[in-house]
Amino acid sequence: xxVLFLAAEAAPFVKVGGLGDVAGSLPRALATxxxxxxxxxxxxxxxxWPAFQPERRGxxxxxxxxxxxxxxxxxxxxxxxxxxxxxxxxxxxxxxxYGSGIEEDGPKFIFFSLAAxxxxxxxxxxxxxxxxxxxxxxxxxxxxxxxxxxxxFFRDTASLFTIHNLPYTGRDAGRFLAEYGLPATLDLxxxxxxxxxxxxxxxxxxxxxxxxxSPTYAREIRTPEGGYGFDGTLSARSDRLHGVLxxxxxxxxxxxxxxxxxxxxxxxxxxRRAANKAALQEEAGLEPEEKTFLLAMVSRLDSQKxxxxxxxxxxxxxxxxxxxxxxxSGDPAIERALAGLELAFRGRAAVRLRFDPPYAxxxxxxxxxxxxxxxxxxxxxxxxxxxxxxxVPIARRTGGLADTITDVDEPGGTGILFDGYDxxxxxxxxxxxxxxxxxxxxxxxxxxxxxxxxxxxxRSAAKYEALYREALHFRPGEISTx
Ligand code: NHF
Numbered sequence: 001x002x003v004l005f006l007a008a009e010a011a012p013f014v015k016v017g018g019l020g021d022v023a024g025s026l027p028r029a030l031a032t033x034x035x036x037x038x039x040x041x042x043x044x045x046x047x048x049w050p051a052f053q054p055e056r057r058g059x060x061x062x063x064x065x066x067x068x069x070x071x072x073x074x075x076x077x078x079x080x081x082x083x084x085x086x087x088x089x090x091x092x093x094x095x096x097x098y099g100s101g102i103e104e105d106g107p108k109f110i111f112f113s114l115a116a117x118x119x120x121x122x123x124x125x126x127x128x129x130x131x132x133x134x135x136x137x138x139x140x141x142x143x144x145x146x147x148x149x150x151x152x153f154f155r156d157t158a159s160l161f162t163i164h165n166l167p168y169t170g171r172d173a174g175r176f177l178a179e180y181g182l183p184a185t186l187d188l189x190x191x192x193x194x195x196x197x198x199x200x201x202x203x204x205x206x207x208x209x210x211x212x213x214s215p216t217y218a219r220e221i222r223t224p225e226g227g228y229g230f231d232g233t234l235s236a237r238s239d240r241l242h243g244v245l246x247x248x249x250x251x252x253x254x255x256x257x258x259x260x261x262x263x264x265x266x267x268x269x270x271x272r273r274a275a276n277k278a279a280l281q282e283e284a285g286l287e288p289e290e291k292t293f294l295l296a297m298v299s300r301l302d303s304q305k306x307x308x309x310x311x312x313x314x315x316x317x318x319x320x321x322x323x324x325x326x327x328x329s330g331d332p333a334i335e336r337a338l339a340g341l342e343l344a345f346r347g348r349a350a351v352r353l354r355f356d357p358p359y360a361x362x363x364x365x366x367x368x369x370x371x372x373x374x375x376x377x378x379x380x381x382x383x384x385x386x387x388x389x390x391x392v393p394i395a396r397r398t399g400g401l402a403d404t405i406t407d408v409d410e411p412g413g414t415g416i417l418f419d420g421y422d423x424x425x426x427x428x429x430x431x432x433x434x435x436x437x438x439x440x441x442x443x444x445x446x447x448x449x450x451x452x453x454x455x456x457x458x459r460s461a462a463k464y465e466a467l468y469r470e471a472l473h474f475r476p477g478e479i480s481t482x
Contacts, residue, residue: 001035001036001128001129001465001468002035002036002038002125002126002127002128002129003027003030003035003036003037003038003127003128003129003130003131003468004038004040004116004117004120004125004127004129004130004131005023005026005027005030005037005038005039005040005131005133006040006041006113006116006130006131006132006133006137006140007019007020007022007023007039007040007041007133007134007136007137008041008042008097008098008109008112008133008134008136008137009023009041009097010023010024010027010039010041010078010083011023011024011025012024012078013041013047013048013052013076013078013083013085014041014044014046014047014097016097016098017300018164018246018379018380018381019133019134019164019165021248021249021381022133022164022213022246022381023039023041023133024078024249025247025248025249025252025457026246026247026457026460026461026464027039027078027081028078028079028080028081028249029247029457029458029460029461030461030464030465031079031080031081032080032461033461033462033465035465036125037081038081038082038083038084038125038127039078039081039082039083039084040083040084040085040086040112040116040119041083041084041085041086042085042086042087042091042108042109042112043072043074043085043086043087043091044091044092044093044096044097045092045093045094045095045096046092046094046095046096046097047085052076053076054074054075054076054085055074055075055076056072056073056074056075057073057074057075057084057119057122057123058072058073058119058122058123059071059072059073060072060073060115060118060119060121060122062088062111062114062115062118062180063180063181064111064179064180064181065178065179065180065181066179069088069089069090069111070088070089071086071087071088071111071115071118071119072086072087072088073085073086073115073119073122073123074086074087084116084119086111086112086115086116086119088111088115089111090107090108090110090111090112091108091111091112092108102170102171102172102173102176105136105170106170106172106173106175106176106177106199107176107179107180109135109136109137109139109170109199110139110173110176110177110180110182110199111180112136112137113132113136113137113138113139113140113143114139114140114143114180116140117130117140117143117144117148117154120153121153126153126154126157127157128156128157128158128468128472129157129158129159129160129468129471129472130144130157130158130159130160131159131160131162131464131468132159132160132161132162132203132207133161133162133164134162134163134164134165134168134200134203135168135169135170135198135199135200135203136170136199137161137203138161138170138198138199138200138201138202138203138204138206139177139180139182139199139202140159141159141161141202141203141206141207142182142202142203142205142206143182144157144158144159144206145159145205145206145207145208146182146183146206147183156475157475158208158209158468158471158472158474158475159206159207159208159209159471160207160208160209160210160211160464160467160468160471161203161204161206161207161209161210161211162210162211162212162213162244163200163204163210163211163212163213163221163378164212164213164378164379165304165378166200166212166221166226166227166228166230166378167228167304168200169195169198169199169200169201169228170198170199170200171194171195171197171198171199171200171201172197172198173197173198173199174196174197177197177199177202182202184196188201188205190204190205190232190233190236190237191204191205191230191233192229192230192232192233194229195229195230195233200230201230201233204230204233204234204237205233207240207471208240208471208472208474208475209240209242209467209468209470209471209474210234210237210240210241210242211241211242211243211244211464211467212241212242212243212244212378213243213244213245213246213378213379213400214243214244214245214246214378214379214399214400214402214403214404215243215245215403216243216398216399216400216402216403217243217376217377217378217379217399217400218241218242218243219243220376220398220399221234222234222235222238222241226376240474242463242467243403244460244463244464244467245379245400245403245404245459245460246379246381246384246400246460247384247455247456247457247458247459247460247461248381248384248385248388248455248456248457249457250388250455250456253364253385253388253389254388255364255365255388255389255390258361258365260358260359260361260362260365261276261279261361261362261365261366262275262276262278262279263275263276265365265390266451267390267448267451267452270390270444270447270448270451273365273366273390273447274290276362276365276366277290277294277366277367277368278290278366279362279366280294280325280362280363280365280366280367281294281323281366283359283362284325284350285346285347285350286323286325286347286348286349286350287323287347287348289323292321292322292323293322293323293368293369293433293434293437294322294323294324294325294366294367294368294369295314295317295322295323295324295325295367295368295369295370295371295394295430296324296325296326296327296363296367296369296370296371296391297310297324297325297326297327297328297370297371297372298326298327298328298360298363298364298370298382299326299327299328299372299382300328300329300330301328301329301330301331301334301335301338301353302330302331302334303331303375304374304375304376304377305372305373305374305375306372306373306374306375306396306421306426307331307334307337307338307373309373309421309422309423309425309426310371310373310423310426311337311338311341311423312423313423313426313427313430314341314349315341316427317427317430318341318344318345318348318349321348322348322430322434323348323349324341324345324348324349324350325349325350325351325363325367326338326349326350326351326352327352327354327356327359327360327363328352328353329353329354329355335353338351338353339351339353361389363391364385364386364388364389364391365389365390365391367386367391368391368392368437368443369391369392369393369394369416369433369437370382370383370386370391370392370393370394371394371395371426371430372393372394372395372396372401373395373396373421373426374395374396374398374399374401375396375398375421376398376399377395377396377398377399377400377401378399378400379399379400379403379404380395380399380400380401380404383395383400383401383404383405383415384404384453384455386450387404387405387414387415387450387451387453387455388450388451388453388455389451390447390448390450390451391447391450392414392415392416392433392443392446392447392450393405393414393415393416393450394415394416394418394429394430394433395415395416395417395418396417396418396419396421396426397417397418397419401417402417404453404455405417406449408432408436408446412449413446413449414446414449414450414453415446415450416429416432416433416436417429
């Protein structure tokens with residue numbers, strides 16, 4: 001199958017969050033199944049162009065009310081996967097990736113979505129399936145499901161749209177959509193009125209098949225609490241909606257080959273992990289206490305990630321002798337609160353407010369537990385990486401966290417899960433973690449079981465392959481009304 005994979009970010013070219021990890025690794029996994037997969041991302045100035053040596057493969061134009069906009073497609077590679085970087089006036093040439101609002105991001109991502117489709121025509125690569133991701137790429141799905149149906153080049157192209165994070169909608173984009181000639185011909189009745197000019201809505205209403213990144217999140221987004229206004233739409237299209245768990249690149253995340261670690265290890269040599277804990281304590285400026293529980297968070301600092309319930313519980317954790325390492329950046333209020341914790345608990349709490357991949361690896365390889373108290377979590381990658389590195393996840397039972405972690409009170413336990421979204425429930429989970437930690441053999445078993453889980457992309461890539469076939473079967477599809 002020919003697959004065009006569209007995303008606003010993809011590692012190693014440009015990565016802000018989990019979407020970048022997925023777009024960096026899933027196309028490669030699909031290619032190993034024998035498909036001709038091409039990845040397209042915006043050609044931001046923030047990409048290290050000299051390092052990736054992209055070659056220009058074409059120039060064309062994207063129609064716009066203000067006159068046709070020049071676009072260019074550049075090609076580089078990620079393993080065996082050709083990667084297209086799309087450039088043109090709305091794509092920033094400075095360090096910016098995501099902007100301040102729809103005025104900036106609307107034209108940027110509509111242009112990108114349409115330019116990526118046009119680049120296929122330019123390069124004579126006719127996709128069987130366009131796999132679009134999140135609101136940035138909704139306009140591509142919409143194009144395919146409207147004018148694409150009478151376009152000889154795209155008539156047989158099916159679309160699959162993956163939701164990575166539902167509350168990000170790209171709403172109020174109507175003016176920009178109209179300027180790029182996206183007609184409101186699709187039956188948008190399925191969407192709530194406020195979402196009919198949201199770029200996410202166009203993807204949700206127009207895609208032949210919808211997926212999200214875990215089975216539990218696929219259920220949660222059909223409820224009023226988890227649906228952010230789209231629960232009706234998603235329930236109406238539930239026959240087209242599937243939850244496919246993300247994977248991680250198990251070569252990139254491998255404690256037995258990871259150069260960032262002081263001691264490399266695997267499940268058979270778990271004893272070596274202690275050296276990494278000591279190294280982490282040293283680098284973080286924490287007391288070198290071998291037996292103290294070293295808890296860590298590696299996270300975007302965002303309200304989604306549960307810092308409001310974590311902060312009071314972490315205060316208590318530090319007061320009662322635990323250690324804490326935090327790595328991440330984001331919301332200035334959360335950054336300030338964390339910096340305050342570090343100041344109040346020198347030698348016990350260490351906070352780095354930045355993006356620092358090698359340090360993240362040291363945390364995964366050295367911390368005892370990784371705290372993930374998310375309000376909601378479509379899939380979550382941190383818990384999978386943590387388990388692969390023998391760090392035990394302590395996480396809220398939501399979305400993909402619920403699908404990838406088994407509580408220690410159940411057979412085959414790999415972590416500690418809690419339900420309530422409140423500091424008390426979180427503190428109770430930490431107390432449970434300490435109880436298991438006090439029995440070193442039992443703790444080591446939990447670590448080993450986590451390390452034995454298979455989080456590779458193999459299974460999920462095969463599921464996407466099956467769903468691509470399903471999408472083709474619906475093509476030319478009709479919008480299901482449930
Ligand atoms: O894993 C990639 C990521 C998810 O839970 C994560 C999230 C954003 O919030 O699918 O997207």
